[in-house]
Amino acid sequence: MSSLVATQPAQVRTQIELAKQLAASNLLPKQYQGRPENLLWAIQYAESLGVHPMVAVTSIHVIEGKPSASAQLIGGLVRRAGHKLRVTFDRKAMRAVAQIIRADDPDHVFESVWDLDRAKAANLAGKAVWKQYPDAMLKARAITEVARDAAPESLYGVIYTAEELGAEVSVDAEGEMIVVDAQPLDAPTSEQLGRIDVLARELELTPERLEAGVRQIAGVGDLTLITSDDAQQVIAKMEEKLQKLASEAQADTVQAVEEVQFDGAEAATV
Numbered sequence: 697m698s699s700l701v702a703t704q705p706a707q708v709r710t711q712i713e714l715a716k717q718l719a720a721s722n723l724l725p726k727q728y729q730g731r732p733e734n735l736l737w738a739i740q741y742a743e744s745l746g747v748h749p750m751v752a753v754t755s756i757h758v759i760e761g762k763p764s765a766s767a768q769l770i771g772g773l774v775r776r777a778g779h780k781l782r783v784t785f786d787r788k789a790m791r792a793v794a795q796i797i798r799a800d801d802p803d804h805v806f807e808s809v810w811d812l813d814r815a816k817a818a819n820l821a822g823k824a825v826w827k828q829y830p831d832a833m834l835k836a837r838a839i840t841e842v843a844r845d846a847a848p849e850s851l852y853g854v855i856y857t858a859e860e861l862g863a864e865v866s867v868d869a870e871g872e873m874i875v876v877d878a879q880p881l882d883a884p885t886s887e888q889l890g891r892i893d894v895l896a897r898e899l900e901l902t903p904e905r906l907e908a909g910v911r912q913i914a915g916v917g918d919l920t921l922i923t924s925d926d927a928q929q930v931i932a933k934m935e936e937k938l939q940k941l942a943s944e945a946q947a948d949t950v951q952a953v954e955e956v957q958f959d960g961a962e963a964a965t966v
Contacts, residue, residue, distance in 0.1 A: 711739050718753075728753060745773070745852055756854065759861040765854040767836035770843050777850035781843075785835055792831070794838035796846035806846035810837045817912055819929065825859070829867040833859070862923055884927035889919060892927065895934040899941075909933070 715735035719728065728735050735753065741763065742752035755769045774781050778799035785792050791811040798804070812830060815821040815837075826833050836857055844855045859865045884892075896906050907917035913933060914926035922930070 711736060714749075715739060724753060725757065727757065734758075745854075746776075757858045757863065759858060759863055762856070762861060763854050764856050764858040764861050764863070767839040767857055770851060770854065770857070771839050773850050773852070773854070774843050774847050777847060779847050779850065781839070783835055783839060785831055787831065790830060790834065792834035792838040794835070794842040796842050798846060806842050808838045808842035808845070810834045810841070818914060819926070825865055825867065832867045884919065884922060884924050888924065888927040888931060891931050892919065892934065895931065895938060898938055899934060 712732070715732040718724065718735050719730055719732040722729060724735075728738065737758075738752040738756060739749040741756065742749040745752065747769075751769065755766045757764050771781050771783070774796060780795075780797040780799075782795045782797075783792070789811065791809060794808045796806040798806070811834065812821055815826060815830070815834065820826050820833070821830070836859070840855070840857055840860065843851060848855060857865075892906075901909070910919060910922065910926075910930055911917035913929050914922040919927075
């Protein structure tokens with residue numbers, strides 16, 4: 697039963713009153729200022745996560761209906777579930793490694809590695825926040841990626857950071873990501889998504905291969921989470937691959953015809 701159903705009426709009334717009082721504060725993130733209904737949602741969501749309401753208010757942002765959280769909160773949820781999370785950063789190599797060992801499977805290590813080469817391949821390294829705080833961004837990506845892979849049931853639907861969902865972010869003095877603007881970048885158009893679907897069928901891509909390709913370009917594999925610019929780059933790469941395959945097929949056809957003609961010439965001279 698969800699917390700919304702299980703919560704007692706008196707407690708709900710208390711939460712509504714708290715939300716109304718807090719909504720008047722200008723210290724809250726913009727999405728909660730003057731919006732007690734949003735604050736009530738955050739308080740209820742905090743209850744379902746088992747964290748203090750202010751943790752949800754300051755660490756969880758809803759972007760296009762999808763809740764996002766800081767990498768620190770996501771890591772905390774993993775550890776609270778009893779799993780081991782280890783994060784290391786090699787400053788010389790500019791490489792972040794996050795590993796999770798599940799409590800119920802201690803012999804297997806889940807691992808995610810993010811370095812600047814991967815960030816560049818995903819068109820992330822050129823963003824201002826990545827230029828200013830590459831170490832924090834690399835660690836955040838590694839943590840959230842391995843958490844999604846190893847312990848999704850521990851995250852209660854909070855599987856991405858705000859930055860991964862397209863929000864404008866910065867990094868505070870403690871190295872924690874903070875949301876500057878929760879408005880996501882332009883989402884892909886229906887025409888772009890349709891073109892990707894057509895190209896995927898022409899290239900005979902499985903959903904897994906398509907997701908891997910999109911992740912390599914955009915940093916996330918879910919088409920609903922990429923930007924319009926990301927989608928255009930995906931389309932360009934897919935069209936380039938399709939054109940290459942067509943050229944190779946044409947070359948093979950020409951070679952086969954030439955071989956047949958040569959064989960015929962040989963037969964004529966015998």
